[in-house]
Amino acid sequence: MSASPLDQVAAATPVQMATKIKGLSDRAIAWIFVTPTILILLAINIFPLIWTIRLSFTDFRVNRPNAEVSWVGLRNYERVLTDPDIWTAMQATAHFLIWTIVLQVLIGFTLAYLINKKFRGNDLWTTIIVLPMMLSPAVVGNFWTFLYQPQIGLFNYAVSFFTGIDPSSFSMIGDVNLAPWSIVIVDTWMWSPFVMLICLAGLRSIPDSIYEAAECDRASKWRQFWTITIPMVLPFLMLAVLFRGIENFKMFDLVVQLTGGGPGSLTELSSINLKREAFEKWRTGYASAYAVILFVTVFGLASIYVKALNRVKNR
């Protein structure tokens, strides 16, 4: 007797199991599929968050696991918020955040606008432009230290080529005035293409016929740009800003590789500062409070921003 493979599987399946699976409701099956994800999320995301909040009210130090841990209430928060070093780090972060976003939006949108003009080889140009985005931030940070090198660096050479300044007379990384800009430049170099890609998606979503209608309605190119292009790309642009804002708020690897937070602690962004408190000074409770404050800040800012974004979208 020759049975089909399907029949063989059916015959081999124990009766009890078959009816059990058959008896599951859709709801139960949905839970079966979702549960592993929920468990993993709880284990590696939600639990550490709650644990961090708990630790932030104690004087626990992770390098002294056997020491007695005492409850200190809000004292860690008090100390974080009154620590001038932390405000310096916050200022460095704000400087980095604002300038990278401003520059990346301007450069990213301009590139998208130019690439969107139909010309030969624009696919090739798109590929070339997005290359920096594909590199690892640590690698980018590392090789820019060479580009910024005063004697042999390409960056210094280029500046001297265009301005005539002696290339070895300045160091982007070492100078107290230039160092905050050195990280802005590298991040902009790396991530403007990302803003460009998202803006390009926005620009491509505008049908030609809308520009044709505007053309017939006697709108100048300038008016078309401000009344059609900008409003219709704005939701995309705002989304790009949200991504870049969140990413740069927690910027770590690129800056650590490039400047290591120096000179002094001038380019020590909050996340780097936090890592020092937690894993170099081992002030776990204090660092937990710091982390909670940063989390609330990002979360709050992002929520306000997403509300604004939705308003723009539904306009």
Added chain:
Amino acid sequence: MAEVSLRGVSKSFGADNALDDVSMTIPHGSFVVLLGPTGAGKTTTLRMVSGLDRPDSGDISIGGRSVIALTPAQRNVAMVFQQYSLYPHLSVRENLEFPLKSPILKTPRAEIDRKVGEVAEILQISHKLDNKATELSGGEMQRVSIGRALVRNPAVYLMDEPLSSLDAKLRADLRIELKNIQANSGATLLYVTHDQIEAMTMATHVGVLDHGRLVQFGSPREIYEDPVSIYAASRLGQPRINILPADCFGGAPKAAAFIGLRPEQIQQGEGEESFVKRVEHLGDQTRLHLSFKTHDLITVTDPHTQLDSGDIVRITPRNPFYFDDSGARLV
């Protein structure tokens, strides 16, 4: 308002000849309908006049001035697009105001409000003025898109199937409305459709296009009563003209290959026998589907006819059209 004329206009897209040596004059204040199936070159003609596309050769003038080198804005044309092309991020009101806010016009605020209100009233969209353009139904979008043209006072209105997505009643209303607007304002209007009722009811002139060539240009009655070819004759008339081999009936000229019979060119009650296959009562008219010597033909009869399928009707041609074997009319 102005006269529009095309002289020897040709345009091809790759190997595809979209327009082939089209010449016509659209008189000042006329309502010209371009008729033809998809791909005949109707929309291309419109885009040439608007300036959105440039012809490969030939000249276009508006008001006696060649506009071939001018942009759509400089030509002062208003266009209604088939796919609406509303500004999706703006409200209906802002869409209608858009052309009036052109810096070229400098329309005062009160004037803008008056015009927008007036046009919204005509198009029955007053209650939707503050909705976003994307919240409208297809028919409403189409009306806004017509409205965006009507708020202006251009040299010529260009409309690309503006009534195609409206329901029958609204379409009938707007047909009359558009005709009134055009007649009262003396506007020159170039209108593309494949709906022959729109052509018959609104047009002062009809241009029949076939594969990029203008095959006939004249009043709707001229085209209906004096078509130059089978193709032109088939564009107008409901039910369509019946085309049969010329030798079905006696008396055909020697060169004739086909005979064309509109319903009113088929005299019933005398002549040769035909067989009634089907009777369609449409209310105001009754259609007869006849079988005549293995050929099918459709004609119209008395609305209260007693005829039924299976009956025999005698028919004979009355002043029919004769066409040669290329489809051209023999006169």
